[in-house]
Amino acid sequence: MDFLNSIPWFLMATSLAKTIFLVFLVVLPMVSYTVYAERRVSALIQDRLGPNRTGFPLTLLGFKKDFSPFLGGLGQPVADAVKFLLKEDLTPGHVNKPYFWLAPCLAMMPALVTLSAIPFGSEFMGVKMVIADINVGLLFMFAISSVGVYGIVLAGWASNSKYPFLGGIRSSSQMISYELCMGLSAVPVLLIAGSTGLSKIVDFQVREGWLLAPFTDGNLSLRELLLWVPVGVAFITFTISMFAETNRLPFDLPESETELVAGYHTEYSSMKFALFFLGEYTAMIAGSALIVVLFLGGWHVPFMPDGRAGWVWGLLNIGTFFAKVAGLLFFFIWVRWTLPRFRYDQLMKLGWLYLFEIALVNIFLTAGILALCK
Amino acid sequence: MAYTVPRPKLTFAEKIYLPSIVAGLAITWKHLKRMLTGQTKVVMQYPEEKWDAHMPEHYRGAPTLVTDEHGRERCVACQLCEFICPPRAIRITPGELPTESEFSKVEKYPAGFEIDMIRCIYCGMCEEVCPEQAIFLRKDYAITGTSRAEMLHDKTKLYEMGGVFDGLIHKWNPDK
Incomplete structure (x- = not known):
């Protein structure tokens, strides 16, 4: 395998295949079906039915009947995409055009780029299932995902009207505050795993048991039991920061529609609006993937061989990873339709006065436990 | 304070x-x-499940004309419904019955009877005012069309929707 990997074209071909698989076959369909799931789950939580009609209009292609799969409405994302593409793309006269056009791209791209560092499977046919296996994976994720705020700030600024502007300002201050707690709450994981490479963190969890469930390697030592406390705290603070980072309710102040019309994307229409939408959900998927990698054992299935044992296991690992991500996405949606939005000062207070301190103390706690029980 | x-x-x-x-x-x-x-x-899943089974007796749907048990039209073109109709949806053209008819010079008949369903508000005043009980509100509620002409119900359409009403009308019924 090392021999093959040393050939540049082989590396390029596999990377290209992995990129196409990850982006076009997994993440983008996942994004559109997350939007669908969002609407269905919100409806079910509110005792409604949600979009349950749109099937695939096979009659247009000359078939006898339309195809509506078991739940109904599974054609909704396709219909949405067609609608977005066919709508009029309006650029208001008062906007700053170059930035107005740049902003949606900047909202979408970082979220997709962060995916490259995520190990989404063990090995499949001898190829490692990660596009860029860099040993500063976590830092790379943080760096690129914070670029995502530029899309929102630029959109708010370039729109040249008050509500998008307020949305952009809120977004930047929120991101700066919560990036800090996010980075700090990931530090205990780095201390325990001893690496910032995401693959290495997953390998550590395969050997020693998932960080959030240390019994998955078959035994539970006192050290792991003690570490469970800071890891649990880190998980909670990290997840809360991730909610704020991806602008999800209860922290969706940049676009809070009851206060700011639609926030930073008020002036956007058609596919440019859809790009913000896609960017938000892609960021959500990337965030969930990061949580899975850091705390929930990545692609690991307890007590099962991994991809080195055969391609079936490789596929199983990839499936497991995305099943875990889907579970977290459901949690994101579930929280959104449960909690009301924070007030802005409450949001800032929570970030700076509580989460930041908790994350900081948590680092010392972890370091202490690690120093005491070698 | x-x-x-x-x-x-x-x-x-x-x-x-x-x-x-x-x-x-x-x-x-x-x-x-x-x-x-x-x-x-x-909620009721409308096109698949419909109101029809749960429709109350007093439901007011589309107004229609009825014939009696001999197949004669009950309407005598007195035009009371036309005058009472609040949105003026009804238009009647009265006609004389031919001389060979046994009711000639006794009653008139509607040569034309049109109800504009775009105007109709389903109030049921036409039914209430009719002395001959010739016009009834049926339970049809999904009155649709792709043109204005289609929404103008003429006499044939009204009789087709109305059907037959037999028995004494209130005017001759001692029990009423």
């Missing part, structure tokens, strides 16, 4: 906020579960 609203004293569990989040999640989960297991009653 200034009045200070007393702030409630929060317990530790309330202050850290997480227990109430979990409680909220439990509530929404319950709703989700009840929906998924079909315990929550949802």
